Amino acid sequence: MNAVVIIPTYNEAQNIAWIVGRVRNAVPDASVLIVDDGSPDGTGELADGLAANDAAVAVLHRAGKEGLGAAYRAGMRWALERGHDVIVEMDADGSHRPEDLPPMLAALDKADVIVGSRWVPGGGVVGWPLYRKAISRVGSAYARFALGVPVRDMTGGYRVFTADALERIDLDAVLSQGYCFQIDMLWHAQVAGLRIREVPITFPERERGNSKMSGAIVLEAMLRVTGWAVGSLPARMRRAAGKQQAAAGVR
Template identity: 65%
Template sequence: MAEPPGPVLVVVPTYDERENLGPAVARLHACLPDVDVLVVDDASPDGTGELADELAADDDRITVLHRAGKDGLGAAYLDGFRHALIGEHQVVVEMDADGSHAPEDLPALLAALEDADVVLGSRYVPGGRVVNWPWHREALSRGGNLYSRLALGVPIRDITGGYRVFRRSVLEQLHLESVASQGYCFQVDMAWRAVRAGFRVREVPITFAERERGSSKMSGAIVAEALWRVTCWGLSHRLGRDLPQHPAGPVAEGARS
């Protein structure tokens, strides 16, 4: 595997993930012992933040960022990104705490940075798959991705997925202070910004497994926000009101084996 271009920080947002956090971090470090982990906890009532502090006390690869309350996935990741940019990490990873993102897939995502700036773990390219989702949940996900792909005019097949890798330079240039979207709409927003800014975006197949413990944070309001914002972005794009372009020009690359 090609070495990543510098130290790696895995940002793991949590809200009521006490049962899942420990096993997820242990699996991650079993695969990649040298990566650092930032747990961003939104004052979880179940004590996830306290557990994260205990893990950090025993392992200097783990840091905890406590937030005042539940303020959405997007806000948690943005705080995590800002924290990452204060330090010396050159690669920043988004990963769920619930076990749905297999740490065993991360080496392939990191290796793909050799010719990419952003790597998206994709369920819907050849080699990617979803395990133990009910049919209606997968249908909703596939439909949302198809709508986003058509509305925004990008060839990304899994633009809503939350397992992804960024070069530090991408986060430094994407105007994070202007990102206001939440839920999986946040994932669409970040990928769309990267494409429009001209960064090389690549999809790599992953296996996404439904969580075994706890409950999903998905809601109708999250889906409605995503549909509304994607529609607005698509209309703005067609009216010529896009984000500023990176000198290299927009590029989005599909999956490669």
């Protein structure tokens, strides 16, 4: 498979060479695209140095910080334009372990979208306090039930998509940023009828640099999910009624 691992960065100078090296060791046949949002700490320049020394590494420079969703959409369009048939989302801080990627890629034989999941049997987190686990689990559960997407880790950002899946999702319709972008992508995947599968991963807390997560990002996600759920309720009720009628006809 012609895979590319997209790593969005903003002030990840401490991590970028370390994480790219781990990716290249874990999946030597995959390419790496670093999408840097004008990091003032020199991450972009370090990324250029990595690309100069490894033909499998490329860098997409963006003018400034516009959010995780915008960075991933730009990287995904870049990958599709260059003919990559498998596209991976991965954070730069090491919480998404490159060593977990081979089984995620192998699972594509039965799915269009792979979610690296912390909340299925075999998955988990390391170094999180109880309140962070609760926030993640409750947020995922709320999004799962509100939107009708049968995925236990709705907010995790370690994902693998086929090129066909991204084409069917329609990236122009996914406008969310940050924490909410991951929910938005899975909701669009569900609406598009794509096969989604979760593969267990271990998610360690970042060791270096600062997290971009905030309470405002979580609140934005929950408000957006509520709006989507209310807006899609009539269509979901029609689909459910249609399934009941079809089942009654079979009987």
